[in-house]
Amino acid sequence: MASGLGPTPLLLAVWGTLGATGFLKVEMAGKTQVVFLNGDVTIYCKIPGSPLLDSSIMGVMWFRKIRGSEMEARLYEYYGGHQAAFRPGASVPLELLERGDASLRLPGIQLREAGEYRCEVVVTPQKAEGVVQVEVVASPAGKVTLDQAPTKENRYARVECKTSGFYPEPITITWEKWTQKAPQHLQISEGVFTGPPVKNEDGTFNVTSYLTLKSPVEADGAIYQCVVGHVSLHTSQRFSLPAIETESAMDNDFWIYVFSIAVAVVFIGLIFFLWKRSCRKTNASSSDIS
Numbered sequence: 233m234a235s236g237l238g239p240t241p242l243l244l245a246v247w248g249t250l251g252a253t254g255f256l257k258v259e260m261a262g263k264t265q266v267v268f269l270n271g272d273v274t275i276y277c278k279i280p281g282s283p284l285l286d287s288s289i290m291g292v293m294w295f296r297k298i299r300g301s302e303m304e305a306r307l308y309e310y311y312g313g314h315q316a317a318f319r320p321g322a323s324v325p326l327e328l329l330e331r332g333d334a335s336l337r338l339p340g341i342q343l344r345e346a347g348e349y350r351c352e353v354v355v356t357p358q359k360a361e362g363v364v365q366v367e368v369v370a371s372p373a374g375k376v377t378l379d380q381a382p383t384k385e386n387r388y389a390r391v392e393c394k395t396s397g398f399y400p401e402p403i404t405i406t407w408e409k410w411t412q413k414a415p416q417h418l419q420i421s422e423g424v425f426t427g428p429p430v431k432n433e434d435g436t437f438n439v440t441s442y443l444t445l446k447s448p449v450e451a452d453g454a455i456y457q458c459v460v461g462h463v464s465l466h467t468s469q470r471f472s473l474p475a476i477e478t479e480s481a482m483d484n485d486f487w488i489y490v491f492s493i494a495v496a497v498v499f500i501g502l503i504f505f506l507w508k509r510s511c512r513k514t515n516a517s518s519s520d521i522s
């Protein structure tokens with residue numbers, strides 16, 4: 233009966249639903265995307281195999297779920313030729329959007345920005361959305377120093393391995409030793425003390441581990457490494473202490489010094505002696521002539 237009047241409201245509603253869930257799809261970087269703290273990151277959201285699109289009939293919205301609630305914060309939106317960034321610096325390059333890439337650029341991402349991100353893409357009349365968990369991590373910086381050098385009175389040496397600026401909190405720090413005699417890394421378990429994590433203002437952590445060397449023999453030409461394992465690192469990272477300058481090494485240096493001076497003195501003396509002798513010879517020959 234209404235066939236001559238075009239699509240009924242019901243049909244329009246069905247069409248709308250189809251449009252919302254139908255042919256348009258977006259792909260994210262998987263379930264989770266791991267990014268580095270302070271990095272200029274790109275949160276992926278792409279229409280796979282997209283032809284060249286007209287950005288004037290497109291819209292993009294990006295949201296992040298607010299931690300501990302079901303609410304979302306709007307980060308960025310583009311539609312009707314206008315864009316707005318609610319998170320400073322957030323952007324979706326339009327030339328990429330026209331190629332079906334609605335990925336969000338976030339300069340200098342912070343730890344508190346981790347969480348569930350949602351991108352909503354409209355290519356009129358279709359709509360698609362994708363969700364991804366963004367994890368923000370930070371790799372530890374490491375530094376090994378001699379905290380307490382061996383002296384005459386105290387022959388114990390204490391080596392310090394300071395890791396800093398990492399996130400999340402779990403980290404493993406072990407110690408290994410390498411000598412020319414045994415060319416493998418030997419794990420050290422004695423004399424190791426690892427302090428509690430301390431939190432920095434930016435939410436990252438520091439942990440310091442100490443290795444006390446029980447005998448001066450141990451300090452002899454060995455290379456000490458602290459081995460750091462963290463979720464942000466593909467393989468554990470090693471930080472080395474250069475060979476410890478022990479007393480015996482210093483004694484060696486002293487004798488090399490004394491020997492060098494002795495050699496120099498003998499050499500100068502020899503030159504002086506030869507010079508004196510040639511002078512005497514010259515004197516003698518000149519007196520012969522006169």
Ligand SMILES: *[C@@H]1O[C@H](CO)[C@@H](O)[C@H](O)[C@H]1NC(C)=O
Pocket residue numbers: 394395396397430431432437438
């Ligand atoms: C963590 O380590 C960094 C680098 O060594 C240092 O600048 C910072 O003060 C440390 N933070 C704390 C809380 O000790």
